[in-house]
Amino acid sequence: xxxxxxxxxxxxxxxxxxxxxxxxFTMQFGITNMINLAYGEVMISSAYVAYxxxxxxISIWIGMLAAAVFGAVxxxxxxxFVYAPFQAKGTSxxxxxxxxxxxSLMIANLLLPIVGYYSVSYENATGDLLxxxxxxxxxxxxxxxxxxxxxxxxxxxxxxxTRLGKAMRATAANPTLARNCGIPTxxxxxxxxxxxxxxxxxxxxxxxxxxxxxxxxxxxxxxxxVLAAAVLGGAGQPYGAMIGAVLIGxxxxxxxxxxxxQYKEVVAFGILVLVMxxxxxxxxxxxxxxxxxx
Amino acid sequence: MNxxxxxxxxxxxxxxxxxxxxxxxxxxxxxxxNFSFIVFQAVGAxxxxxxxxxxxxxxxxxxxxxxxxxxxxxxxxxxxxxxAGGLLAIPVGFVVLRKLRxxxxxxxxxxxxxxxxxxITNADKFLNGAAGLALVPxxxxxxxxxxxxxxxxxxxxxxxxxxxxxxxxxNRIVNSPYGRSLRxxxxxxxxxxxxxxxxxxxxxxxxxxxxxxxxxxxxxxxGFIALWAPSVWLYPETIILFAAVIxxxxxxxxxxxxxxxxxxxxxxxxxxxxxxxxxxxxxxALQWVAIGLLIIGFLWFRPDGVRPESRRVFEGxxxxxxx
Numbered sequence: 123x124x125x126x127x128x129x130x131x132x133x134x135x136x137x138x139x140x141x142x143x144x145x146x147f148t149m150q151f152g153i154t155n156m157i158n159l160a161y162g163e164v165m166i167s168s169a170y171v172a173y174x175x176x177x178x179x180i181s182i183w184i185g186m187l188a189a190a191v192f193g194a195v196x197x198x199x200x201x202x203f204v205y206a207p208f209q210a211k212g213t214s215x216x217x218x219x220x221x222x223x224x225x226s227l228m229i230a231n232l233l234l235p236i237v238g239y240y241s242v243s244y245e246n247a248t249g250d251l252l253x254x255x256x257x258x259x260x261x262x263x264x265x266x267x268x269x270x271x272x273x274x275x276x277x278x279x280x281x282x283x284t285r286l287g288k289a290m291r292a293t294a295a296n297p298t299l300a301r302n303c304g305i306p307t308x309x310x311x312x313x314x315x316x317x318x319x320x321x322x323x324x325x326x327x328x329x330x331x332x333x334x335x336x337x338x339x340x341x342x343x344x345x346x347x348v349l350a351a352a353v354l355g356g357a358g359q360p361y362g363a364m365i366g367a368v369l370i371g372x373x374x375x376x377x378x379x380x381x382x383x384q385y386k387e388v389v390a391f392g393i394l395v396l397v398m399x400x401x402x403x404x405x406x407x408x409x410x411x412x413x414x415x416x
Numbered sequence: 417m418n419x420x421x422x423x424x425x426x427x428x429x430x431x432x433x434x435x436x437x438x439x440x441x442x443x444x445x446x447x448x449x450n451f452s453f454i455v456f457q458a459v460g461a462x463x464x465x466x467x468x469x470x471x472x473x474x475x476x477x478x479x480x481x482x483x484x485x486x487x488x489x490x491x492x493x494x495x496x497x498x499x500a501g502g503l504l505a506i507p508v509g510f511v512v513l514r515k516l517r518x519x520x521x522x523x524x525x526x527x528x529x530x531x532x533x534x535x536i537t538n539a540d541k542f543l544n545g546a547a548g549l550a551l552v553p554x555x556x557x558x559x560x561x562x563x564x565x566x567x568x569x570x571x572x573x574x575x576x577x578x579x580x581x582x583x584x585x586x587n588r589i590v591n592s593p594y595g596r597s598l599r600x601x602x603x604x605x606x607x608x609x610x611x612x613x614x615x616x617x618x619x620x621x622x623x624x625x626x627x628x629x630x631x632x633x634x635x636x637x638x639g640f641i642a643l644w645a646p647s648v649w650l651y652p653e654t655i656i657l658f659a660a661v662i663x664x665x666x667x668x669x670x671x672x673x674x675x676x677x678x679x680x681x682x683x684x685x686x687x688x689x690x691x692x693x694x695x696x697x698x699x700x701a702l703q704w705v706a707i708g709l710l711i712i713g714f715l716w717f718r719p720d721g722v723r724p725e726s727r728r729v730f731e732g733x734x735x736x737x738x739x
Contacts, residue, residue: 157519157523159523211716213715213719215517216449216518216519216522217715217719218519219449219522219523220449220662220711221711221712223451223655224655224659224709225708225712227652227704227705227707228709231701231702231704231705234701235701346527346531353520353523384538385535385538387531388531395511395524398511398515402516
């Protein structure tokens with residue numbers, strides 16, 4: 123029984139990490155109609171930015187903010203100079219997926235000569251141990267949960283209660299109509315890439331804090347977990363991504379505790395397959411995997 | 417030495433041509449973005465390996481652990497490899513091709529490719545894990561000594577025969593009424609459905625055919641290099657083949673062959689002569705970057721490739737601009 127509770131504790135941390143990442147990913151897809159397969163690589167690049175700042179003796183949380191800025195600027199530029207021109211040219215959805223995969227490959231291999239093959243880890247990334255009955259978490263893990271809760275509240279407030287959020291939802295629902303109503307959709311989309319890029323950068327850093335060490339190869343596994351959570355919740359649905367993150371986080375940690383930690387991503391993939399067979403539109407979907415490709 | 421180099425080049429060219437023809441059928445002609453192509457090649461290679469290897473308890477082979485080990489003579493492992501590729505396509509197609517939107521198909525297949533590699537790497541009793549299978553018996557090696565020039569000529573000959581057979585099959589498919597339906601489905605699935613075509617059945621069929629051909633390419637490759645491990649079928653390998661089909665011109669077999677000769681064969685041969693400068697791994701990393709640039713550059717400047725698919729117009733129809 124304690125084993126399960128302990129796994130549940132890790133699940134709380136995992137779901138926080140996944141939620142930050144998956145909300146960013148799903149907002150990119152929902153609002154700009156772009157399945158950004160380079161998301162995992164932007165996460166890992168940002169984690170390295172935080173790593174170099176951390177190595178200079180600065181707190182990892184300052185590093186996380188720097189990673190957020192880096193992720194935001196990087197994602198913004200990526201959209202401005204690669205994705206948006208291709209979309210403006212009328213490239214099909216499939217074409218965009220191929221472009222983003224090519225971008226992902228390029229980021230990983232441009233990063234490789236800079237940071238090297240070896241795994242690295244943050245300094246002082248664990249903090250003190252805290253006991254809550256059978257659940258043992260470090261102070262940094264508690265902080266990750268706090269950061270995730272805060273970010274989810276901010277995203278909720280942004281989407282529900284601000285003009286910008288309203289403009290984002292309008293752009294997601296029908297970009298042409300939104301533009302005709304006087305919403306500057308181009309600027310809205312720029313802001314979306316900045317916000318989601320910042321989420322991506324922070325997600326990369328907290329994911330790296332939560333794992334003992336990280337290397338470039340982790341980009342692909344980040345992407346798989348994020349895809350599983352986003353698809354499970356219904357792609358393009360920020361609240362769905364949060365639910366997806368909760369389920370994927372708990373299930374993967376339970377499987378790691380009872381079966382083998384090597385197969386965490388395999389379990390995430392199993393959930394992805396089940397969702398695609400049984401409910402391809404995801405848990406909360408107005409639009410989803412079922413519609414014909416545009 | 418030189419014979420070995422030439423044979424090596426020709427056999428890799430043959431394998432890449434077969435792989436590109438398969439990918440062209442599935443992706444170029446039918447529009448299915450099969451990001452787990454390399455898994456089908458890998459299944460063919462592993463199946464061929466375990467069909468031709470003796471059981472792993474045999475002395476000399478007992479340093480590795482694998483299932484099976486049937487020690488079968490030449491054509492059977494290759495046929496088995498091709499069949500395995502086709503068999504794998506059935507469950508994968510069942511999950512991916514029935515309901516999902518095309519971009520979801522692509523991500524599901526990409527994730528499958530990464531996961532399959534993780535599973536095989538970690539399951540070390542199944543196909544010897546990360547170390548992979550070694551000392552795979554080469555075809556006809558009991559009749560002809562594999563270290564002689566004669567064997568290289570023989571292997572190049574067998575590969576050439578396989579290329580010709582696959583090319584004939586692919587051409588027959590592309591030019592048949594079924595190929596026409598596939599192209600119609602690729603261009604506008606709803607319209608193809610409206611005139612009574614069943615897109616799911618058509619996609620499943622072409623996916624299975626593509627799987628068989630991909631499995632065969634793996635069989636030929638493993639027969640020559642005699643080893644197979646998870647590190648040779650990482651998902652970026654699929655991206656190279658996509659680059660080849662896009663560069664050559666998707667949708668036509670000549671373009672696929674051209675792409676196979678330009679990208680996996682030509683590109684890798686040219687970059688082999690770059691002197692190793694900078695830190696270890698710089699040149700391979702930059703090769704991958706160049707592959708990415710090649711894809712993005714072609715999709716931007718010449719999305720139809722070096723040899724675009726010929727536009728097919730119905731002669732008896734009214735003369736007007738198509739599309």
